[in-house]
Amino acid sequence: MPEATVLNRPLYPSSAADAIIRAEKIEKYYAQPSQSRIQVISATDLSIVPGEILALLGPSGSGKSTMLRMLSGLSTPSAGQVFWHGRPISQAEINVSIVFQSFALFPWLTVLDNVEAPLQARGVAPAVRRERSLKMLDTVGLDGFEAAYPKELSGGMRQRVGFARALVVEPEVLFMDEPFSALDVLTAENLRSELLELWAKKTMPTKAVFLVTHNIEEAVLLADRIIVLGRNPGRIRTDFQVQLAQPRDRKSEAFTQLVDYIYKVLTRPDAEPDQAPGPQSIPAVRDQRQMRYQMLPHARPGGIAGLLELVLDKGGRDDIYRLADDLAFEIDDLLPIVDAGQLLGYLKVEEGDAVITPNGEEFANSEILRQKELFRNAAVENVLLLRQIRRALDAKSDHTVPEEFFLDLLDEQFSEEESQRQMETAITWGRYAELFDFDSARRRFVLPDALDEDMAADQESK
Ligand code: ADP
Numbered sequence: 001m002p003e004a005t006v007l008n009r010p011l012y013p014s015s016a017a018d019a020i021i022r023a024e025k026i027e028k029y030y031a032q033p034s035q036s037r038i039q040v041i042s043a044t045d046l047s048i049v050p051g052e053i054l055a056l057l058g059p060s061g062s063g064k065s066t067m068l069r070m071l072s073g074l075s076t077p078s079a080g081q082v083f084w085h086g087r088p089i090s091q092a093e094i095n096v097s098i099v100f101q102s103f104a105l106f107p108w109l110t111v112l113d114n115v116e117a118p119l120q121a122r123g124v125a126p127a128v129r130r131e132r133s134l135k136m137l138d139t140v141g142l143d144g145f146e147a148a149y150p151k152e153l154s155g156g157m158r159q160r161v162g163f164a165r166a167l168v169v170e171p172e173v174l175f176m177d178e179p180f181s182a183l184d185v186l187t188a189e190n191l192r193s194e195l196l197e198l199w200a201k202k203t204m205p206t207k208a209v210f211l212v213t214h215n216i217e218e219a220v221l222l223a224d225r226i227i228v229l230g231r232n233p234g235r236i237r238t239d240f241q242v243q244l245a246q247p248r249d250r251k252s253e254a255f256t257q258l259v260d261y262i263y264k265v266l267t268r269p270d271a272e273p274d275q276a277p278g279p280q281s282i283p284a285v286r287d288q289r290q291m292r293y294q295m296l297p298h299a300r301p302g303g304i305a306g307l308l309e310l311v312l313d314k315g316g317r318d319d320i321y322r323l324a325d326d327l328a329f330e331i332d333d334l335l336p337i338v339d340a341g342q343l344l345g346y347l348k349v350e351e352g353d354a355v356i357t358p359n360g361e362e363f364a365n366s367e368i369l370r371q372k373e374l375f376r377n378a379a380v381e382n383v384l385l386l387r388q389i390r391r392a393l394d395a396k397s398d399h400t401v402p403e404e405f406f407l408d409l410l411d412e413q414f415s416e417e418e419s420q421r422q423m424e425t426a427i428t429w430g431r432y433a434e435l436f437d438f439d440s441a442r443r444r445f446v447l448p449d450a451l452d453e454d455m456a457a458d459q460e461s462k
Pocket residue numbers: 030040058059060061062063064065066067415417418
């Protein structure tokens with residue numbers, strides 16, 4: 001891998017000691033109505049050091065935005081502390097800006113006024129802020145659009161305004177939360193390379209960039225260092241330097257190796273990650289926490305069947321990355337389906353490939369009624385929540401149990417919102433498998449054939 005040895009920046013530009021931002025054992029939890037609390041981020045150490053673009057990758061809901069908010073001083077950790085040049089961040093004068101996915105421009109202000117707004121807030125004199133804003137608009141390619149309003153602009157141009165507004169204050173650290181994910185593919189690609197160019201040419205005085213993304217390729221394209229977050233609770237699964245020279249070639253061996261490695265980490269949430277490819281990887285941090293309920297991936301049985309058929313069609317094994325590509329799926333859309341296939345014992349993930357198991361093959365080859373039966377067996381065997389619901393229904397003489405009962409159990413472990421989503425998925429799976437039915441008016445689970453059985457029993461006793 002020749003690319004891997006050519007570095008455009010020093011490998012370890014600085015140590016944690018001269019970090020701009022340093023987080024020490026920060027945690028975040030949210031209070032729950034049931035008095036228990038949900039841990040979103042478990043104790044995490046993380047430093048943002050000068051000279052690097054740091055990408056924070058992770059599935060949605062893993063706490064990336066929560067982490068960004070704590071590191072940028074927008075929110076306070078529930079435990080632990082964040083330091084800005086060694087001083088507690090709440091007492092320091094910090095210089096950061098944030099670019100959000102949703103542009104977050106003031107619709108009633110012109111482009112120029114939007115860019116001037118943060119300078120005005122910092123008390124910069126009118127003439128100076130005008131000059132700096134015009135220059136910044138020029139830099140991001142918005143010359144000529146100063147008087148336009150946000151609604152007159154395309155998404156890509158609005159995000160350029162977002163960048164101009166963030167950069168005009170010359171932040172020491174630029175934070176970005178999925179800044180390209182609302183844009184079409186070409187626009188996103190364009191903006192990414194322009195951002196890199198600004199960074200490489202040192203046109204911006206910014207010393208470090210912290211990028212939140214769920215897009216693996218984006219992270220590998222841009223970042224000097226990548227941290228992968230796992231979820232429930234959010235914690236660092238792997239943290240390594242990317243040793244590829246810029247500009248990076250998506251087709252190069254080293255690039256695809258790294259993408260594969262990250263896929264592997266993301267698709268095996270419970271396994272200890274291997275070392276990242278490359279000579280100087282930092283050892284991964286291991287998660288020790290075991291959860292009682294598995295996190296049900298939000299995938300439909302039809303989607304799982306579809307994926308299994310596709311994998312079978314490809315000879316029983318294919319690269320997850322290529323599968324996503326073939327389906328024109330984002331990783332966030334494909335991974336839950338792969339997760340679900342794994343959970344049910346239909347798929348295994350090996351070296352970044354999805355590999356169908358004998359059970360998966362039987363499922364994919366069966367007709368619909370048999371598929372339901374197989375799914376039912378796999379679900380009862382592998383999914384605690386579904387097994388519990390079914391047991392409770394069998395045990396009760398009226399064969400019905402309120403949803404609330406299981407929501408309370410889930411609430412101990414997941415946020416309220418996630419508990420609801422877990423329940424929705426469980427209902428979808430249980431209905432498909434004919435494990436139970438759900439009376440949505442009364443919010444109760446019922447045995448699908450409870451009525452028939454009652455009637456049969458009545459008949460017999462007569
Ligand atoms: P990501 O950015 O990786 O998608 P977030 O940081 O937005 O993840 O959220 C992580 C988890 O924290 C999610 O499960 C979310 O539901 C939960 N969460 C975020 N904000 C709150 C809040 N204010 N109250 C309760 N739960 C929250």
